Amino acid sequence: MSEKATTQNAALKYDLHDKPPVPQWIVLAIQHVFAMFGATILVPILVNAQAGEEVLTIPVTLVCAGIGTLIYIVCTKAGSPVFLGSSFAFIAPVAAAYTRGGKGGAFTGIMVVGIIYIIVALIVKLVGKRWIDRVLPPVVIGPMIMIIGLGLASSAVGQIGIASGTDIDWKGVIVALATFVITALVMVLAKGFLKIIPFLIGIIGGYIVAVLLGLVDFTPVLEAGFFSIPHFQFPGVTYTPNLGVALTIAPIAIVTMAEHIGDHTALGAIIGKDLLHKPGLDRTLLGDGLATFVAGLLGGPANTTYGENTSVVGMTRVASVWVTGTAGIFAIILGFLGKFTALVQTIPNPVLGGVSLLLYGFIAVNGLKVLIQNQTNFNKNKNIIVASTMLVLGLGGAALTFGTGNVSLTFSGMSLAAIVGVVLNLFLPEEREPIIEEIGYEEEEDAQGGADDDGDSAEGGDEEVEIPFTAGDARDLPNVFEMNHPIITHKLRVLRDKKTGTKEFREVVEEVCVYMCYRALEDAELNEVEIETPITKMVTGELDENRYAFVPILRAGMGMLGGLTQVIPNAKIGHIGMYRDEKNGNKPVNYFFKVPSDIEHRTVILLDPMLATGGSAVDAIDMLKEKGVKSIKFLCVIAAPEGLKVVTEAHPDVPIYCGAIDDHLNEKAYIVPGLGDAGDRIYGTK
Ligand code: PRP
Ligand code: URA
Numbered sequence: 126m127s128e129k130a131t132t133q134n135a136a137l138k139y140d141l142h143d144k145p146p147v148p149q150w151i152v153l154a155i156q157h158v159f160a161m162f163g164a165t166i167l168v169p170i171l172v173n174a175q176a177g178e179e180v181l182t183i184p185v186t187l188v189c190a191g192i193g194t195l196i197y198i199v200c201t202k203a204g205s206p207v208f209l210g211s212s213f214a215f216i217a218p219v220a221a222a223y224t225r226g227g228k229g230g231a232f233t234g235i236m237v238v239g240i241i242y243i244i245v246a247l248i249v250k251l252v253g254k255r256w257i258d259r260v261l262p263p264v265v266i267g268p269m270i271m272i273i274g275l276g277l278a279s280s281a282v283g284q285i286g287i288a289s290g291t292d293i294d295w296k297g298v299i300v301a302l303a304t305f306v307i308t309a310l311v312m313v314l315a316k317g318f319l320k321i322i323p324f325l326i327g328i329i330g331g332y333i334v335a336v337l338l339g340l341v342d343f344t345p346v347l348e349a350g351f352f353s354i355p356h357f358q359f360p361g362v363t364y365t366p367n368l369g370v371a372l373t374i375a376p377i378a379i380v381t382m383a384e385h386i387g388d389h390t391a392l393g394a395i396i397g398k399d400l401l402h403k404p405g406l407d408r409t410l411l412g413d414g415l416a417t418f419v420a421g422l423l424g425g426p427a428n429t430t431y432g433e434n435t436s437v438v439g440m441t442r443v444a445s446v447w448v449t450g451t452a453g454i455f456a457i458i459l460g461f462l463g464k465f466t467a468l469v470q471t472i473p474n475p476v477l478g479g480v481s482l483l484l485y486g487f488i489a490v491n492g493l494k495v496l497i498q499n500q501t502n503f504n505k506n507k508n509i510i511v512a513s514t515m516l517v518l519g520l521g522g523a524a525l526t527f528g529t530g531n532v533s534l535t536f537s538g539m540s541l542a543a544i545v546g547v548v549l550n551l552f553l554p555e556e557r558e559p560i561i562e563e564i565g566y567e568e569e570e571d572a573q574g575g576a577d578d579d580g581d582s583a584e585g586g587d588e589e590v591e592i593p594f595t596a597g598d599a600r601d602l603p604n605v606f607e608m609n610h611p612i613i614t615h616k617l618r619v620l621r622d623k624k625t626g627t628k629e630f631r632e633v634v635e636e637v638c639v640y641m642c643y644r645a646l647e648d649a650e651l652n653e654v655e656i657e658t659p660i661t662k663m664v665t666g667e668l669d670e671n672r673y674a675f676v677p678i679l680r681a682g683m684g685m686l687g688g689l690t691q692v693i694p695n696a697k698i699g700h701i702g703m704y705r706d707e708k709n710g711n712k713p714v715n716y717f718f719k720v721p722s723d724i725e726h727r728t729v730i731l732l733d734p735m736l737a738t739g740g741s742a743v744d745a746i747d748m749l750k751e752k753g754v755k756s757i758k759f760l761c762v763i764a765a766p767e768g769l770k771v772v773t774e775a776h777p778d779v780p781i782y783c784g785a786i787d788d789h790l791n792e793k794a795y796i797v798p799g800l801g802d803a804g805d806r807i808y809g810t811k
Contacts, residue, residue, distance in 0.1 A: 137396060139445040141206060153443055154451035156318065158459070160437045161210045161452075163325030165190050166469055167484070168211035168426050170477055175220035175280055180231055181426055183469050184355030186211050187460035189425030193416030194453030198446055200412030204404030206444040207392065208452055209416050212429035213488060214273050214381050218374045218539055219426065225535070226370030228424070232358055233366040234374030235421030241378040242414025250407035257386065257406075263499035265546040266383040267492045268512045272519030272539050273380065274489030281485050284478030296338045297475035304331025304479025312483075321436045324480050331476035340475070346467045353463030358424025376540040379547060381429050385413055387495075388430040394603060394777040395439040402750050402776075500594060507553050515546040596786045599766035602773050604780045608644065613637060617784055620762065621800045627809040631684055634734060634807065637762060637784055638688025645730060645758045645782045646692075670695035674721050678703050678733040678745050684807035685732040685760065697721040699729075701745045705737075711794045713741040718748060725753030734803040736764040736783065738794050739771030746776045762803070763787055765796045 139145050145153060169181035193209040201207075215235070222230040249257070282288050285301040308327025311319060319326065335341050360366045386401065389409055393400040400409065409430075416428045438444050459465060496512075503509055517523075519542030526535040536544065599605055619625050619633050651666025673696040677683045682701075690696065702717025721727070729749055736742055742759055749757055757779045759772070764783040767790050772781060787796045795801075805811040 137444050138442045139448070140396075141398075141444055141446050142203065143445050144447045145443070145445060150445075150447060150451065153441065153445075153448045154455055156441070157208060157434075157437055157448060157452035158455045159325065160318075160321050160433045161190070161208055161431055161456075163322060163328055163480075164213070164431065164433060165210040165456075167324070167477070167480070168213065168216060170472070171216050171277070171280065171481065172220050172223075172426065174284060174474070174477070175217060175277075176223045178223070180219065180223045180228070181424070182356055182466075184353070184460040184466045185357055185423060185425045187456045187466070188355055188357075189416075189420035189423055190428065191453040191456030191458075191460065192423075193413075193420055193428040194449060194456070196416045196419060197409075197412030198450050198453070200415060201404040201408045203446040203450075205389065205392070205400045205409060206396070206434075206438055206446050206449045207388075207409070207412075207430050208434045208449050209413065209428040210431045210433075211420075211426040212381055212384075213484075214377050214384070214429070214539075215374065215427045217273070217276050218377050221537065222370050222374050225373075226367040228358055228364035229360075229367035230370030232360065232364065232421045232424055233368055233371035235425075235427045236360075236418050237368070237371045237375050237421075238378045238381075238427050239414045239416070239418025239421060241375055242382065242410050242417060245378075245382060246407045246410035246414060249405075249410060254401065254406045257382070260547055260551065261379060261383045262550060263495050264501050264508045264511050265515070265543075265550050266380065267496035267499075267501065268515040268519070268546065269380040269383075269539070269543055270492030270495060271489045272492075272516065272542055274485045274487070274492065275520055276538060277481070277485045277488075281478055281481035284474045284481055286475060286478065294475075296340060297473070297478075300331055300335045300338060300340060300473065300475040301479035301482070303334040304328065304476050305482050307331065308480055308483055318437075318440065321433055321440065324484060327480050327483075328472060328476055331479050332472055335473050335476055340473045341471050343471060345471060346464055349463040349467035351464055352461055353466075355460050355466075356424070360422065363424070370535075373535055373537065373540055376536070376543040379543045380539075381427070382410070385410065385430050388432060388435060390774065390777060391432075392430075392435045392438060395435060396444045397778055399750070399776055399778040402778075403755075507550075507555060510553060511546055511549045514549060515542040518542045518545055594766045594770045596766050596788055599764070599769040599786050602769060604773055604777060605764075605769050605786070606644065606780060606782045607786050608641060608782070608784050610640070613640060613784055617762070617800075620806075621798060623801065625806075627806065630806050631687075634684045634762060634803075635688035635691070638685045638732075638760065639691055641760050641762075641782050641784065642689050642692040642730070645760055645780070668693070672726075672728055673697075674699055674724055674727040674729050676701055676720060676729055676731050676745070676749065678731065678741055679717060680704075681734050681804040681807055682732040684803070685734060685762070689730060689732065689760075696730075697724075697727065699724060701731075701748060703741050703745065705741065705794070707793075711738055711740065713744050715744060715748070720749070720752060724749070725755065727754070728756040728758065729754050731757055731759045732761075733759075734762040734807075735796060735799070736761040736768040736772065736781070737790055737796050738765075739768030739775075742768070742772045743775045746772070746779055750776075758782065763796055763799055765790045765799075 166183050169183050169186045172181050173179050190210050197207055197209055219231045222234045286294050286297040304327050307330035308323045311323040311326045358364060389400045420426060420428050501508055519539050523541050524535055524537035525541055600607060616633050616637050620630060649668055652669055653664055654667040655662060655664050670693050673693050675686060675689045675696050676699040677686050679700055679702040699720030700717060703713045703715050705711040706714045731745055746757055759779055759781045762784040764786050787799055789797055791797050
């Protein structure tokens with residue numbers, strides 16, 4: 126098995142529904158709570174610091190994180206190992222809503238966010254999730270995350286006590302500095318679990334320094350009971366809901382939904398499951414939304430999926446929902462431990478300032494990472510306009526009020542930036558992609574003609590566009606496997622050569638596919654059987670051919686089938702008919718779908734010689750998953766980096782085996798250097 130496959134499959138110690146033995150189960154759950162703890166308790170502390178009054182409490186926050194996690198587990202039918210913690214995105218908006226509308230503004234706002242999630246979950250259930258990528262591309266999400274972090278920068282400086290014009294308390298500065306240094310060192314030097322909890326360690330370290338310098342007053346801890354009921358808030362009982370102010374928080378849901386999708390994609394890749402498909406984005410959004418609604422209802426902060434959770438699962442290889450559920454229960458119990466929560470509340474401001482100094486910048490840098498990882502093209506003026514308008518509105522203190530007095534609605538800062546970013550991105554016209562280099566691919570000009578060598582059948586143009594995602598990047602994708610074999614390179618040379626005729630082309634495609642099939646089945650499980658050789662009896666392995674189905678994407682995929690059936694002659698065969706509609710941006714059009722009736726019980730090997738934009742592969746995999754197929758492998762002869770990115774993002778659980786990863790797509794979405802139009806070359810239709 127290749128190294129990458131081993132890493133992916135060496136996989137989980139405990140899968141979703143595995144119950145670890147009791148002592149380990151408890152330890153794992155405690156570890157999980159601690160990984161989330163630092164960030165979760167910071168949210169109420171920082172909201173209160175921003176608002177200048179107690180809006181949120183630590184006990185209620187812990188209880189809401191725990192209840193939220195349990196709600197999420199129920200909504201996803203225990204199909205995803207996520208722990209929900211309190212969201213940083215809402216620190217400034219909730220504080221601002223409190224200032225404008227008191228508890229009614231803050232908590233109603235959080236409930237409204239939950240309701241938005243639930244509505245979006247319903248829409249996803251009805252019409253699918255593709256529209257979300259259109260509404261929330263990285264160029265909107267990146268700046269939004271940056272605004273969340275940078276918008277809080279002045280509060281970090283204030284907590285340290287070094288805001289311009291303040292009298293400096295040097296003890297406080299030393300505590301902040303110690304906290305900062307400890308956190309930074311843990312981030313850089315720590316290994317294993319410690320690396321996941323730098324903020325928690327920083328807070329503990331800074332707290333000890335603060336105690337030594339006499340900055341901590343333990344009276345509240347001495348006065349607190351061992352157990353105490355958290356101060357829950359209830360609409361109509363402890364405050365009057367304020368929908369006008371609440372609506373001003375609502376646009377932030379845009380950002381946290383994108384965070385939700387990103388976290389589930391990353392977690393899915395780590396545990397080898399496509400969580401956006403099963404349990405499905407509709408269910409995960411419903412879980413997150415309902416959890417946030419209930420948090421608002423009880424007087425807690427909005428919940429969100431935590432990146433820390435992904436790290437813990439990745440590090441421990443424990444994806445058991447029994448563990449995340451128990452961690453949720455532990456969080457609820459912690460919320461009722463009076464002495465413990467009182468101790469947490471004694472953390473002095475400079476300690477928080479020390480972590481915030483890193484944390485807020487950290488959030489902002491994450492926004493930058495979204496832009497960089499998605500290779501957002503800032504040669505495009507449209508992207509510059511979207512990002513810069515958002516940054517200026519979000520950080521410049523903008524506020525837009527509609528209506529007057531009690532019936533007014535004010536969108537400010539982050540909310541305004543989110544709305545404007547989405548609208549600008551949707552409605553600002555696309556400009557032509559700048560051509561940054563012109564390379565004449567002479568040999569590609571008539572490549573689409575296959576055996577026809579009269580040199581005049583150029584379908585692929587020779588005007589090259591900017592390369593957004595390179596072959597090197599594609600090779601680093603965890604679920605992409607290039608054959609890397611000298612004989613395959615040799616065979617591909619034959620296929621690529623425009624002089625190769627139809628007969629030889631067909632034969633070589635099949636030959637290459639035999640080898641690729643071997644590679645794709647390196648993890649095949651064998652049944653033990655006893656046989657007798659001419660010499661002796663022996664126990665050996667036998668493949669259960671009934672576990673497999675081959676599904677070629679018509680037409681060109683049919684050309685691969687002969688190779689695969691040489692390897693597993695008894696595999697069942699399905700067909701998916703698709704062609705790229707050149708008049709409609711090369712979008713795939715499905716014209717036929719027929720698969721074996723028991724396909725959901727089989728490992729499906731999906732076949733298409735060319736993976737170009739990835740559109741056909743994504744749709745074909747969607748269709749198979751709709752039919753309940755759980756294990757899919759995709760085989761292609763040549764793949765473009767752009768298409769590999771698209772398919773692995775849409776279906777991180779599907780491994781892709783390709784003969785070669787080529788350089789890029791040309792402006793007609795043909796693979797360069799490629800081999801031309803595979804269908805035409807197999808069937809001699811050009
Ligand atoms: C080709 C190829 C793939 C598809 C790949 O098919 O065989 O199915 O294009 O392109 P994509 O990754 O951009 O979706 P085509 O539409 O030419 O149909 P054919 O197989 O009938 O020739
Ligand atoms: N389909 C093909 O057959 N060839 C390409 O290069 C791209 C899509």
